Amino acid sequence: xxxxxxxxxxxxxxxxxxxxxxxxxxxxxxxxxxxxxxxxxxxxxxxxxxxxxxxxxxxxxxxxxxxxxxxxxxxxxxxxxxxxxxxxxxxxxxxxxxxxxxxxxxxxxxxxxxxxxxxxxxxxxxxxxxxxxxxxxxxxxxxxxxxxxxx
Numbered sequence: 001x002x003x004x005x006x007x008x009x010x011x012x013x014x015x016x017x018x019x020x021x022x023x024x025x026x027x028x029x030x031x032x033x034x035x036x037x038x039x040x041x042x043x044x045x046x047x048x049x050x051x052x053x054x055x056x057x058x059x060x061x062x063x064x065x066x067x068x069x070x071x072x073x074x075x076x077x078x079x080x081x082x083x084x085x086x087x088x089x090x091x092x093x094x095x096x097x098x099x100x101x102x103x104x105x106x107x108x109x110x111x112x113x114x115x116x117x118x119x120x121x122x123x124x125x126x127x128x129x130x131x132x133x134x135x136x137x138x139x140x141x142x143x144x145x146x147x148x149x150x151x
């Protein structure tokens with residue numbers, strides 16, 4: 001039972017932390033911002049249209065421009081990140097999850113999250129040879145699946 005309360009306390013601390021970061025940056029804490037961040041966290045990976053659909057389950061008072069503006073603020077604060085998983089709108093995900101990048105099959109469209117350790121050698125090489133730091137959270141690698149994918 002103690003484990004559950006520690007987890008709950010951690011979630012409360014994380015919630016308080018993002019609220020504090022929002023206030024410290026000069027932004028107001030609004031119900032719309034809370035709904036939008038909650039929607040991104042619930043959906044895992046979501047386009048702005050998907051976030052809007054999720055938010056509209058709770059509030060009709062939010063429009064797509066509010067979604068885009070809020071996602072931009074949340075990304076500036078480091079609470080969400082975006083990646084381009086297709087040629088359409090960016091896909092947003094919470095930074096509460098583990099750091100990861102995405103691989104996308106061009107044939108079936110399957111998106112897989114991959115941990116950053118897969119890129120350790122490449123990251124070290126880019127850092128050492130080019131004085132360059134890779135932003136893994138924005139990285140998407142396109143290719144094709146080896147199995148379960150009809151071309």
